[in-house]
Amino acid sequence: MKSSLRKQIIVAVLVSQLLLAMGLTLAIVLYSRAQLQSDFKIMLAGRADSVLAVIHDAEDESKTLILDRERLSIPAGDLFEVWDENGSLIWRSPNWTGVPSAVIASNSPTFQLDHGPVPYRGVVVRKATIFDEEDNRPGRLRKVTIVYASSTRGLDRQILKIGVFATGASLLLLCLAGLFAAYGVSKGLSPMQELAKAAGNVSVRNWNFSPPPEARTKSELAPLVDALEATIAGLQRAFDRERESTADAAHELKTAVAILKSSLQLLSYQPRSVGDYKRGLDHALEDCDRLEALVCGTLSLARAQQWAEEGKADDIQSIDLVNSCEQSVADLQALAQSRSVALRCLADIADDDNDESVVQASPADLKTVWVNLLQNAIQHSPPGSTVSVRVSASDPDHALIAVEDTGTGIPGEHLPHVFERFHRGDPSRSRATGGFGLGLSICKGIVEAYDGHIEIESRDGAGTRVLVTLPALTKVRSLE
Amino acid sequence: MRVLVVEDEKRLAQNVAAGLRQCAGYAVDVAGDGESGLFMAESNQYDLVVLDLMLPRLAGPVVLERYRKSGHETPVLILTARDDKSSIIQLLNGGADDYLSKPFDLGELLARAKALVRRGKGKPQPVLTVGDLEINWADRTVKRAGKPVDLAPMEYRVLEYLASRSRAVVSKTELLEHLYDYNWEKFGNVIEVYISGLRKKVDSNSGTKLIHTLRGHGYSLRAEANGGTDR
Numbered sequence: 001m002k003s004s005l006r007k008q009i010i011v012a013v014l015v016s017q018l019l020l021a022m023g024l025t026l027a028i029v030l031y032s033r034a035q036l037q038s039d040f041k042i043m044l045a046g047r048a049d050s051v052l053a054v055i056h057d058a059e060d061e062s063k064t065l066i067l068d069r070e071r072l073s074i075p076a077g078d079l080f081e082v083w084d085e086n087g088s089l090i091w092r093s094p095n096w097t098g099v100p101s102a103v104i105a106s107n108s109p110t111f112q113l114d115h116g117p118v119p120y121r122g123v124v125v126r127k128a129t130i131f132d133e134e135d136n137r138p139g140r141l142r143k144v145t146i147v148y149a150s151s152t153r154g155l156d157r158q159i160l161k162i163g164v165f166a167t168g169a170s171l172l173l174l175c176l177a178g179l180f181a182a183y184g185v186s187k188g189l190s191p192m193q194e195l196a197k198a199a200g201n202v203s204v205r206n207w208n209f210s211p212p213p214e215a216r217t218k219s220e221l222a223p224l225v226d227a228l229e230a231t232i233a234g235l236q237r238a239f240d241r242e243r244e245s246t247a248d249a250a251h252e253l254k255t256a257v258a259i260l261k262s263s264l265q266l267l268s269y270q271p272r273s274v275g276d277y278k279r280g281l282d283h284a285l286e287d288c289d290r291l292e293a294l295v296c297g298t299l300s301l302a303r304a305q306q307w308a309e310e311g312k313a314d315d316i317q318s319i320d321l322v323n324s325c326e327q328s329v330a331d332l333q334a335l336a337q338s339r340s341v342a343l344r345c346l347a348d349i350a351d352d353d354n355d356e357s358v359v360q361a362s363p364a365d366l367k368t369v370w371v372n373l374l375q376n377a378i379q380h381s382p383p384g385s386t387v388s389v390r391v392s393a394s395d396p397d398h399a400l401i402a403v404e405d406t407g408t409g410i411p412g413e414h415l416p417h418v419f420e421r422f423h424r425g426d427p428s429r430s431r432a433t434g435g436f437g438l439g440l441s442i443c444k445g446i447v448e449a450y451d452g453h454i455e456i457e458s459r460d461g462a463g464t465r466v467l468v469t470l471p472a473l474t475k476v477r478s479l480e
Numbered sequence: 481m482r483v484l485v486v487e488d489e490k491r492l493a494q495n496v497a498a499g500l501r502q503c504a505g506y507a508v509d510v511a512g513d514g515e516s517g518l519f520m521a522e523s524n525q526y527d528l529v530v531l532d533l534m535l536p537r538l539a540g541p542v543v544l545e546r547y548r549k550s551g552h553e554t555p556v557l558i559l560t561a562r563d564d565k566s567s568i569i570q571l572l573n574g575g576a577d578d579y580l581s582k583p584f585d586l587g588e589l590l591a592r593a594k595a596l597v598r599r600g601k602g603k604p605q606p607v608l609t610v611g612d613l614e615i616n617w618a619d620r621t622v623k624r625a626g627k628p629v630d631l632a633p634m635e636y637r638v639l640e641y642l643a644s645r646s647r648a649v650v651s652k653t654e655l656l657e658h659l660y661d662y663n664w665e666k667f668g669n670v671i672e673v674y675i676s677g678l679r680k681k682v683d684s685n686s687g688t689k690l691i692h693t694l695r696g697h698g699y700s701l702r703a704e705a706n707g708g709t710d711r
Contacts, residue, residue, distance in 0.1 A: 250561060250562075251561035251562065254582040254583050255582055255583075258561075258582040258583035258584060259489060259492045261583050261584075261585070261586070262496060262583075262584075262586045263491070265499070265587060266498050266502070269499070269503050269587070270502060270503070290491075
C-alpha cells in the first residue's frame with residue numbers, strides 16, 4: 001500500500017505540536033507548583049509568626065512562657081509546637097504527637113510529614129525575641145523555636161487544577177492546530193497532486209502536458225515542472241521522428257516492392273516473345289537491386305544509430321586517415337571517370353607518422369563514410385570538374401576531412417534537412433541517380449558514433465563541402 | 481479512354497502505364513511530379529487520373545484538392561504507401577474516388593481503373609448494350625447479334641468511347657482527345673478511317689445501323705435512326 005505524503009506531514013506536525021503542548025503544560029505545572037510552594041512557605045512563616053504573637057511571659061516568677069490560646073486564631077487542621085530555649089515544650093497543638101526529632105536535628109528550615117493519611121509541610125522557625133516589656137523594665141531576650149505544619153492537600157489540589165486546565169487547553173489547541181494543519185497541508189500539496197495528475201495524463205497517444213499554473217510559482221515544484229516539460233517535449237520529438245522515419249522507410253520499401261511486383265505482373269498478363277520476357281526479367285532484376293540497396297541502406301542506418309546509442313563496433317583499430325581516404329578514392333575512380341569527374345586526395349599533414357591523422361575506428365565504417373560522401377559529390381558534379389578529399393588537423397586533437405565539389409550545390413532551404421533520413425534535395429534528380437536519401441544520415445550516424453562531428457556547407461550552384469571532424473589518436477592517448 | 485498517371489517513381493509509373501495500355505487499351509500520359517501532373521490534368525480531358533500521394537513539388541492531396549476545386553469530375557484513383565485510415569478517409573471525403581495501397585496488385589489496379597472509368601461515364605454495367613450490339617468492357621470483346629466481331633485495338637477503343645457516350649454526339653476533337661496520349665500527333669482523318677472500318681465490321685452485316693454520322697458535329701452510337709444522316 002502506498003503511504004500518503006499528506007498523512008505523513010500531518011502526523012509529523014501533530015506529533016511536534018503534541019510534544020510542544022506536553023512540554024508547555026509540564027512547564028506551567030512545574031512553575032505554578034514552585035510558585036505555590038513558595039507562597040505556602042511564606043504563609044507557614046506568617047502563621048508561625050502569628051503563633052509567636054500570642055506567646056508571652058507567665059505572671060509568675062518562673063519566667064516560663066505561656067501561650068494565650070484565647071487569642072490564637074489559626075486553621076483547625078494546622079499543627080504546631082513551641083519550644084523555649086531550654087528545650088521544654090511550651091505548647092503543642094492537641095491533635096499532634098510532635099515533630100519527629102530528626103527534623104529538629106537536621107536543622108533544616110522546612111520538612112514534610114504525614115499526619116495520618118494527610119501529607120503536611122512545615123517550617124521550623126527559630127527566633128530570639130523580647131516578650132512582655134512592662135513598667136519600663138527591660139524584658140528578657142528569649143529564644144523560641146516554633147514548628148508549624150499545614151496540610152498540603154489544598155496546595156496539591158490547586159496544582160492538579162492548574163495541570164488539568166493546562167492539559168485541557170493544550171489538547172483543545174492541539175485539535176484546532178491539527179485541523180488547521182490538515183487543511184493547510186492539503187492545500188499546500190494540491191499543486192503537487194495536480195502536477196502528478198497532469199503528468200499521469202501524458203501518454204504515447206497524448207503528449208499534451210498541462211501542469212497546474214500554481215505549480216510553477218512554487219520554488220520546490222518549478223524545477224520539476226521544467227524537467228517534466230523538457231522530458232516530455234523531447235520524448236514527443238523523438239517519437240514523432242521515429243514514427244516519421246518509420247513511415248518514410250515503409251513508404252520507400254512499399255514503393256520498391258510495388259515496382260518489382262508490377263514489373264512481374266505486367267510480364268505475366270500477356271503472352272510475349274522470349275526477347276520481351278528477357279527484357280522484362282532484366283527490368284525486374286534491376287528493381288530487385290534497387291530494393292536490395294534500399295534494405296541495405298536502411299539496415300546500415302539502423303546499425304549506425306544503434307552504435308551511436310550503445311557504443312561502437314568490435315573491430316576498432318588505429319587507422320591512418322590519409323590511407324583510408326586514398327583507398328576509397330581509388331575505389332571510386334571508375335565511377336568518377338565514367339562521369340568525367342577528376343577525383344583526388346590531398347594530405348595537409350606534415351609527417352606521415354603523425355598521430356593527428358590517425359583515428360580509432362572500424363575500417364569498414366570509415367570506408368562507408370568516405371564512399372557515401374564521394375559518391376554524393378561525384379553525382380552532383382558537372383563533367384570536367386574536380387572532387388577533392390583533404391585530410392588535415394583542425395587542432396592537435398582532431399583530424400579534419402573535407403570532401404569538396406564544385407557541383408550544383410544544395411539550395412538553402414534543403415540544407416538543414418540533408419542529414420534527415422530519406423531526405424532528397426531534388427527528388428527527381430536523386431531518383432535518377434538511384435539515391436534514397438540515406439547516405440548522409442548513415443555518415444552522420446557513424447561519425448557521431450565515434451564522437452566526431454559532421455557538417456555541410458553549400459552554396460546553390462557553387463559547390464558543396466562536407467566537413468568531418470574525428471578525435472585523433474593524440475587526444476585518445478592523452479585521455480588514457 | 482485516356483488516363484493520366486501522376487507518379488514520381490519512374491519505374492512504377494512506367495509499369496502502371498504499360499499495364500493500362502496493354503491490358504485495358506487506354507491511352508496513358510505520365511507526369512513525374514505534382515505540379516506537371518496538375519497542369520496536365522487541367523489542360524487535357526482524361527477519363528481517369530491515377531494519383532500518387534508523395535509527390536515532389538506539389539503533394540498528391542493538394543493536387544487532388546485543386547483539381548476538384550477547378551470543377552473537374554474525372555474519377556481519381558489514389559495510390560498510397562500509407563495505410564492509416566484517417567488519411568484515406570480524408571482523401572475520399574476530399575474528392576478521391578478510390579484508393580490502392582502500395583504494394584498493389586497490378587490486376588487489381590487495372591480492374592479498379594476500368595470500374596472507375598465505367599462509373600465515370602455513368603455506365604455501371606460490365607456489358608454495354610446498344611441495340612443488339614454488346615461491348616464487354618472487362619475482356620474487350622464485341623458481339624453483334626450474338627456473333628463475335630473482331631476489331632483492331634484502335635477500332636475497339638473508338639467503339640468503346642462512343643458506347644460510353646451512347647446517344648450523345650461525339651465530336652472528332654473529343655475522340656482525338658480521349659483516344660490518344662500526349663505524345664501523338666492528332667489528325668482528324670485518322671478517326672474517319674477507324675469509323676469507316678468500324679462501320680464495315682459492325683453495321684454492314686446488319687439491317688439496323690448503329691453508328692451515325694452527324695455532318696459537321698460528329699458521331700453517335702445509338703439503336704434508333706432518328707436525326708442521323710448517313711453518308
